[in-house]
Amino acid sequence: MLERIEEIRGEASAAIAAAGSSAELEELRVRYLGRKAELTGVLRGIAELPPEERGEVGGAANRARKELEALLEQSAERLSASELEQQLVSDRIDVTLPGAPPRPVGHPHLIARTTRLIEDTMVGLGYHVAEGPEIEHDYYNFTALNHPPGHPARMLQDTFYVQSHPDVLLRTHTSPMQVRSMEAKPPPIFVVVPGKVYRRDSDATHSPMFHQVEGLAIGEGLTLADLQGTLLAMCRALFGAERELRLRPHFFPFTEPSVEVDVSCFQCGGSGELAGGERCNLCKGQGWIEILGAGMVDPNVLGFVEGHGYDAERVQGFAFGIGVERVAMLRHGVPDLRRFFDNDVRMLEQFG
């Protein structure tokens, strides 16, 4: 019996050492150590041996078993390492193929992005964002903004009217929300109003539809100097911290005094000349770029909301309107207003 055990051990050791794959090794484990293996049978049959043989045979069989188990484990490790190596070799890929495209991300429209920038700047200065109708009553667009019917100032803005509704129009500015906002809330009021506006005009520098952001601030003791500070803060946020402002007196029916506001040119730094000495093309050599209209809210406008707590002797304030397309064109070098509404994806995808 002992010889037989030794024989199995020898045969199995040789076979394990010669095994060439994990699968072969598994086969050997089943053949020599499995439930039906001879060695397993020897160990199972120990009880049937004469007692004096039991110790010696059992010991030999157990030693053989342990030795084979150890051998199997060693071989398994050896083989799995080399198999992994083969696996890795055969798993080789062409790393120069393009990567898997992720789902593409879209792009915000430049007008929307610029509107948000203006809104956010004004929110930072303490303003709310209000929205009003684009199809508006004449009353809010003109009359309550101190453009009485038949007033020549109405000619400044060529207006689209709605068929069969002579007193309904497409708002020519975001200013109608001035009176609407004041009707809805007593002073103080600090709001900006973004949105589409419409004028009956179409050429390289005029679009019948464009976007504005209106600002309105009414309270006690607000001054023209406060307007200047507010606009300076806004223009620096839009065009850079180095910018300066220039307020030129102007005329708008719904503000008095009224100003047009220029910002120092951010391409030439306000000198009107580029580094090479040539004329700055952005400000056309002026050093200043006209950017918006503003002014102190006319007492006549406040008169329309007197019943809502706006007494022109007690509260006053300012308003301004800035063109979103103009800001976007200046900030990003867009040459033509009409590009914004063409929505060419080759342009849309330039702005993230």
Add this chain to the structure above:
Amino acid sequence: MRAPLSWLREYCDPGMDPAALADRLVMTGTEVERIDTVGPKSGDGFVVGKVLAREQHPDADRLSVCRVDTGEGERTIVCGAPNVDAGQTVAVVLPGATMPGGMKIRKAKLRGVASEGMILSAAELEIAEEADGIMVLDDGPPPGTPLSEVLPLGEPVLEIEVTPNRTDCFGVHGVAREVHAITGAPLAPDPWAEDASAEGEGEASDYASVRVDVPELCPRFTARVFTDIAVAPSPAWLQARLTAAGQRPINNVVDITNYVMLLTAQPLHAFDLDKVPGGELIVRTAEDGEKMTTLDDVERSFDAETVLVCDREGPSGIAGIMGGQRSEVSDATTRVLLEVACWNGTNILRTSRMLGLRSEASSRFEKQLHPDLCLRAQRIASRLLIELCGAKMVPGTIDEAAEIPEPRRLRLRASRVEGLLGMTISQDEQKVYLERLGFEASADGDDLEVVVPPDRHYDVTREVDLIEEVARVHGIDEHLPTTLPATGTEVGGLSRAQRLRRRAEDGLRDLGFDQVVGWSFTDPGEAGRLRIPDDDPRATPVLLANPLSEEQSAMRTTLLGSLLDVAARNNARGAGNLALFESARVYLQDATPADGVDPLAGHFAGDQPAPFSEPHRFAALATGSLSERSWRGGGEAADFFALKGALEALARQLGVALSFAAAEQPFLHPGRSAAISIGDTAAGWLGEVHPLVCRTWDLDAAVAFEIDAAPLLAAATVGEERYEDVTTFPAVYQDLAVVVPADVPAEAVSEAIRAGGGELLQGAEVFDLFEGEQLGENRKSLALNLEFRAPDRTLTDEEVAGLREAIKAKLDEIGGTLRE
């Protein structure tokens, strides 16, 4: 308004170069658009010459060969003008000089004869509109004298954009007063200070009469009569001035009326008195449909609000806008009736717009002039008619005036000046500025009592208008401090709806969609192209009364049309894969009465609701593929489920549960379209665009959705979530395969499962669909992943088995069985 500098300087000369003056004007509120130069930019090479001899050109009938003395010697100049002759003193440009148009003069051979320069016409020097030949100068200046000493050469002209409130600056004198105010340079005495002396026979009323039937539309009508008029071309200085100011010289009488208008801003009109029967003028409104031929040779028809200046035989002019041909001053005119009137500005504006006829006169009258200006203009014009036309003025002025407004008196409080501006302007400074502008100002304590001059009567009506005057003359740019307002307890911010709208836009962007901004306008045919039937409210858009074109005459009722437009345009440019979205309003006829303020739903702040409904919407459209094609696959054409997946992803980001039910839209594939709802609210549609609609837009295929922003964002829970315990008690996950009749929608299966699972069922997602013979005819199998969880205990196998039984019972109700 074109203000020639030399003319301006006649009344106020600040001694500044034109650019510096323009700058100062701009910074005080007078917009100078540009400085134009009339005539050569430089006078170099422009000299006085004397024609010594003239001979016929040997090879050209129309050319003369002239010997001209130009100071430094004789030279030969070939000239094409018929009127050139020996002995004339002429204007010559020498080789090397630059002509007004930028052409450089060179020595040249004309038909074989060398010409060293050019003899000039008035038109070539831009001091007249047109010329019949060369300009013959008065004898006197020796040859070689710089031409600029003899003629206004290179006249700078300020092109001013006058704001509609400043009627005074529609005249050179008003601009001069402005220059006086902002520079302090002295202002010449008023040009109307002195009247002409009347030497004609009789009285004006012997020759003419005026009856004003509509005093409210004609606050003043003045007329003077002139006899012995010799109509002729105006003298060179007057022609040059008018030309520089942009007016074409016609004859001395008409030129004088234009000149005085350009000086004072008050328009005038000259009638040939002999063509006014009986000299009788009547100012009345027209009969509806009444006709007249105006000076520009157009027959025009009037309505009952048009004011006409008529004679016995009918209309002779449209009040304040344009005269009639019948009474036009001609070369044969010897007697003139000079009308200087004041009209109701609103009426003039209305009539001018109604007729589509705007003139220099109407553009001034429409802004409302003061009746006091009439006599100013009469006085200046009278002097010129006598001086330049040899006229005799008949004594007396016919003056039909309604009530002339009292001068306006205003109080200017020092406290208001500082309180409104945030800067101090001393009382003395305020007084000086106002007086220079023509106001009377006297101190009363710290305040000023101010009288407004007539030419500012309708512009300066309140204290605040005076504050503007003193502020702008003082210098806003130089003196205004920069401060920020105290906002008190006000804090800014976006509303929740505004923040969510941004989130939704960002969500769509991150899902791969490019944002577009479409036109709010469309054409009325769009509804038809979208197959929307006539009785659908979307087929009756809000229409514009005065669109720029038919293509932009209707307000859009859906965002789909412009998305298709954008897709088609990009597609035509070769972009095959497009994913587009828009976040914007549509415009609907039904006015929804505002119920609280919700701008997304079209309920805006303010006492009056919006005239029409303007709900904000999100819409997206995809053509081609939403995923990029690569060597590994991808690039499948976007279909219903691709876009539904994107919309569901958006809804998940917002924390909104959307439900979908099969429903048709005229522009969608009838079998591949769904209605979107949120709770019980219909919120939009989703589907593959109808093949016929795609064909109309020249697209192969497209899939789109449109959803109302208000209900979507109102249902959003993002940002307001409450913590849920998911760590203490584990969830139990189970898969379920359900066999149902093929026509039972997946949504019904999910609903049955949710109903059976109750609160403990946390999720039931369909992850597989199987249709096969072994299920039997018209059956399908859906596999769902179920998640059971209790917040307060670990669920036992028995509990889950019970829930499964309940689910099974619910499924039974819709003909479903569990597939074990």
